Amino acid sequence: MSTRKGVLAIYNTLSGKKELFRPIHEGQVGMYVCGPTVYSNVHLGNCRTFISFDLAYRYLLHLGYKVRYVRNITDVGHLENDADEGEDKISKKARAEKVEPMEIVQKYTLDFHDVMTAFNALPPNIEPTATGHIIEQIELINTIIKNGFAYESNGSVYFDVEKYNANQPYGELSGRKIEDLIANSRVLDGQTEKRAPLDFALWKNASDEHIMKWPSPWGLGFPGWHLECSAMSAKYLGEVFDIHGGGMDLKFPHHECEIAQGCAATGKKPVLYWMHANMLxxxxxxxxxxxxxxxxxxxxxxxxxxxxxxxxxxxxxxxxxxxxxxxxxxxxxxxxxxxxxxxxxxxxxxxxxxxxxxxxxxxxxxxxxxxxxxxxxxxxxxxxxxxxxxxxxxxxxxxxxxxxxxxxxxxxxxxxxxxxxxxxxxxLGLQRPVEKSDDQRLSNVMALVLELRGSARENKDWVTSDKIRDGLSNAGIVVSDGKDGASWK
RNA sequence: GGUCUCGUAGCCAAGUGGUUAGGCACCGGUCUGCAAAACCGUCUACAGCGGUUCGAAUCCGCUCGAGACCUCCA
Missing domain, CATH: 1.10.730 (Isoleucyl-tRNA Synthetase; Domain 1)
Structure with missing residues (x-):
């Protein structure tokens, strides 16, 4: 299939156009997809995104590419809202159910995997968790601070969007201008830690009652949601990689922030092709x-x-x-x-x-x-x-x-x-649904029943033949009369 | 309010300047004792109004309607 490489066109959100796909390394593809936050059962809408990228993954494989497909599990840092007192989704659920946060993570990760298996979605090659990459995230934050694009405030670290935007456009992916963003940003209470409303958290200081927290150069805290994907994608796919996917609703601010973090850390745009799956x-x-x-x-x-x-x-x-x-x-x-x-x-x-x-x-x-x-x-x-x-x-x-x-x-x-x-x-990743029964005894019984019904039909004994058909129908077995005799399923 | 996307036959949904997408339903037919199933055929649509063009579902403008993001979401 190697002859077909180079004719695949992918719509790149960054350019707003379909582009011929040319991976960084000949014959190899690095693909990162934002996975679920495992604080509850995945719903069908979540599934559509993962099935969309499963299709892309499968076709890339079919074309003969060696694909490294990374899809993360967000198990910390995803806040209910952007206010400083915003509660972590996992923590909140753990508190509500009176269990350890990792029990929540485990329960809903297993559910997610079960559902993906049911949909015949291939597992990614690497499925990293945010809590498993705290060290990498702290390193990334240090680099961004060192490069002058982040600042510490009261035990938290924020990304300095205005400073970043002075040299590189913030909002390129989602087609936004920073002036519009500033004009439209909501003024929330308790944002005094930030220098500007648009700045977003790389690391959040944890209060005493916060149950998920790790030591860092800035004290006990937890990583910001946007940062997790940057750290994990860079670790497994490199500073610049081929495809980044996710739901359309993550385009802004999540993916916009990933681009900013990547550029701020390395000076290079982290992703060649941005793909966004639409909503169910x-x-x-x-x-x-x-x-x-x-x-x-x-x-x-x-x-x-x-x-x-x-x-x-x-x-x-x-x-x-x-x-x-x-x-x-x-x-x-x-x-x-x-x-x-x-x-x-x-x-x-x-x-x-x-x-x-x-x-x-x-x-x-x-x-x-x-x-x-x-x-x-x-x-x-x-x-x-x-x-x-x-x-x-x-x-x-x-x-x-x-x-x-x-x-x-x-x-x-x-x-x-x-x-x-x-x-x-x-x-397409479809599977033939398994046959209702491969029970040999049932098959033999059915063969006999259909033979008896066939005899009745030959004798024009419609009462008997219809009784058999209706009776089987009630038992959940459908009889079809074809040219070459009757069949059932 | 700002930014953007979409509006395709009864329903779901491709197509982005010139060749009836497709699926389901409906209707007609083949088959069948009847029915179901299966198969074949039919149904030629692009929100409205203007404009550009030899030609527009497709490009441009306006109007109407729906949605997304701007706050957590796949």
């Missing part, structure tokens, strides 16, 4: 836990939620997400999920048929055009919905071959089988 909406609005407008994956799978009439398989949900581009908002509705479920089943059925097709001596379909379409879609900024459309073109062709309206030769069949498998299972 519910009722037309961003899914958000704090706004009470969110849905938990577990509820979606089980169907135990007022919004849902039934549960959906994780792969149906993943397929639903793949039908929208990662840079656009996607609206969640029960109806849209139902539609995705039908489409997903249609795709899976066609692939099953493809794998057992009997080749002819010649092909009436153009396999190359189909496959080129797959690549063209993904090369265009990971356009999964365009890929899905191409896959359904292939489905139509497969069905035509199945029904004898088209033919495919042995060579084309082999290529099509391989490429469709690659794009559906490896790139």
């Amino acid at each position: 909406t519910l009722n037309g609005k961003k899914m958000s836990k704090s706004a009470g407008n969110s849905l938990l994956p577990a509820d979606l799978f089980s169907g135990e939620n007022m919004l849902l009439s039934k549960g959906f398989h994780p792969m149906v949900v993943r397929f639903f997400m793949m039908q929208a581009h990662y840079r656009n908002t996607l609206d969640f509705t029960s109806e849209a999920l139902n539609a995705a479920e039908k489409g997903f089943e249609k795709l899976m059925l066609a692939i099953e048929n493809l794998m057992v097709l009997v080749p002819s001596s010649n092909s009436s379909i153009n396999t190359k055009v189909l496959i080129d379409g797959f690549y063209a879609a993904m090369d265009d900024d990971f356009n999964a919905p365009a890929l899905v459309a191409c896959l359904f073109d292939a489905v139509k062709q497969i069905n035509a071959i199945v029904e004898g309206r088209a033919t495919i030769n042995k060579e084309d069949l082999s290529i099509l089988q391989k490429e469709i498998s690659v794009f559906v299972f490896e790139v």
Whole structure:
């Protein structure tokens, strides 16, 4: 696949344009994605971002790149708000549940991993935690202070945004001007430690009652949220790396601050390509836990939620997400999920048929055009919905071959089988849902039941045959009458 | 209030100057004892009003509507 390197275009938030992807080191990619703050269960909106970057990761791997994918776990420093008395999310939850903060971290990290596994998201190569990198963070703060872009105040350290902005623009990524930011910044109580409202914390002094704190040159305290990602990405990917991803809502201030921290520490912009995944909406609005407008994956799978009439398989949900581009908002509705479920089943059925097709001596379909379409879609900024459309073109062709309206030769069949498998299972990361039962005894019983029903049908004993069909239906088994006899699932 | 994004058929959603995206639903058909399933076909849309152009869903302007960020969020 090495011949395809160099044709992938990625939309770079920093330039506002699609750019041809050229990694720093030939054949290698360093990718960092802001992970979750593990203070509660991840909701479906959180999941969309990670699934979006899983798609990017998978396609980069497919193109043959050696990827180092780093996704952090934020387990300290994420405050409820920007006021000085803002409480750490993990601490607050630990206090509420009367457990150690690390018990909160452990519980919700495990939940996050379970959910990611259910969605078939590949694990990152490194999953660093903020609390595991306090030393690196203190070192980074020291460097920024030494370079003159941060100052200590009352046991806390703040980044001096105005001083930084004198030489390098602050707000480049999110398209903001510092004058507008100053004009619009809210004046919060208790910000007397800062020289200017825009300055953000690199290190926060911990009060006596604060339960998560570490010794530092500035006293007991804890790191600032923005700093964590800078320290961890630099440690594992270097001062400058290829791709930084995250949710659209992190663009400002989080990612803006990361750029400032990186430049202040090294004089170099830390990231070549900034990628931002858009939000999953519910009722037309961003899914958000704090706004009470969110849905938990577990509820979606089980169907135990007022919004849902039934549960959906994780792969149906993943397929639903793949039908929208990662840079656009996607609206969640029960109806849209139902539609995705039908489409997903249609795709899976066609692939099953493809794998057992009997080749002819010649092909009436153009396999190359189909496959080129797959690549063209993904090369265009990971356009999964365009890929899905191409896959359904292939489905139509497969069905035509199945029904004898088209033919495919042995060579084309082999290529099509391989490429469709690659794009559906490896790139889109879909999985065939496991069969309801591989119980041999049930299979034997069903074979007998269907044989008896078949006899009844031959004798036009519709009462018996329908009784069997309805009875099985009540037992959760659907009988389908095809040309070559009945089947069940 | 500031900055920005979006508005595509009943629903979800690609497409950013010229070739009917796609999925689901609806409707029609094939198959079937009936039904379901499956398959085939149909449905040719781009918020409104102007402008630029041989040609606009796409570019520009205005209007209306929705959302995001500016405070914690993926």
